[in-house]
Amino acid sequence: MIGKIRVLPDILASQVAAGEVVERPASVIKELVENSVDAGAGSVEVSADRGGVALLRVVDDGTGMGREDALLSLERHATSKLRSASDLGAIRTLGFRGEALPSIASVSRFVLSTREPAALVGTSIGVEGGKLGEVRDWGGAPGTVVDVRDLFFNVPARRKFLRSENTEFGHLEQTVRVQALAHPEIGFTLLRDGRLVF
Numbered sequence: 001m002i003g004k005i006r007v008l009p010d011i012l013a014s015q016v017a018a019g020e021v022v023e024r025p026a027s028v029i030k031e032l033v034e035n036s037v038d039a040g041a042g043s044v045e046v047s048a049d050r051g052g053v054a055l056l057r058v059v060d061d062g063t064g065m066g067r068e069d070a071l072l073s074l075e076r077h078a079t080s081k082l083r084s085a086s087d088l089g090a091i092r093t094l095g096f097r098g099e100a101l102p103s104i105a106s107v108s109r110f111v112l113s114t115r116e117p118a119a120l121v122g123t124s125i126g127v128e129g130g131k132l133g134e135v136r137d138w139g140g141a142p143g144t145v146v147d148v149r150d151l152f153f154n155v156p157a158r159r160k161f162l163r164s165e166n167t168e169f170g171h172l173e174q175t176v177r178v179q180a181l182a183h184p185e186i187g188f189t190l191l192r193d194g195r196l197v198f
Contacts, residue, residue: 022107024171025048025051025151025169026168026175028052028151029046032104033058035146036058038062039064039144040063041061042061043189046189048172051167051169052168052169053150056147059145062143062144063143064116066123070123074105074127074132105130107151109153110146111147113138113144115141115143122137123135173197
């Protein structure tokens with residue numbers, strides 16, 4: 001007799017988790033901007049094409065990551081914020097669960113590019129629908145760039161619940177404005193389809 005209970009494959013588990021983390025383009029931006037804030041960024045640039053469905057990009061000048069940490073950041077429940085259960089009572093950062101990046105990467109064509117300030121070269125990692133792709137050297141500026149393309153390309157049922165481009169961008173713009181108001185020490189830029197919004 002075959003049992004009824006099964007352990008979900010990692011990709012499917014990440015897509016389920018993505019449903020809790022990623023409702024729309026604005027929720028992706030919220031998670032990515034919070035990572036930038038936690039990384040000590042002095043400036044954060046957010047770009048969205050077609051309401052965020054075609055492209056979401058967050059560029060920051062924060063601490064960046066080395067290759068090993070960048071790869072670990074794409075694993076479920078991997079976080080730099082917690083070491084033990086006692087840390088839960090003293091959280092002072094925004095993102096700590098370690099779900100955001102792998103969840104976003106599981107429902108998009110995702111590229112994480114990052115470099116620490118002292119490093120001569122950074123790392124760029126591609127993930128498509130949760131499957132790890134090319135890992136290569138990257139010559140960008142210190143900080144982190146996250147590109148999220150074709151959101152929900154592999155989960156069409158989720159994509160059909162998105163609203164118009166204008167509605168989705170409105171939610172995204174509100175998310176960025178709230179972050180900018182909450183962090184006046186950080187310079188925020190928002191671009192829509194290549195045009196400066198603020």
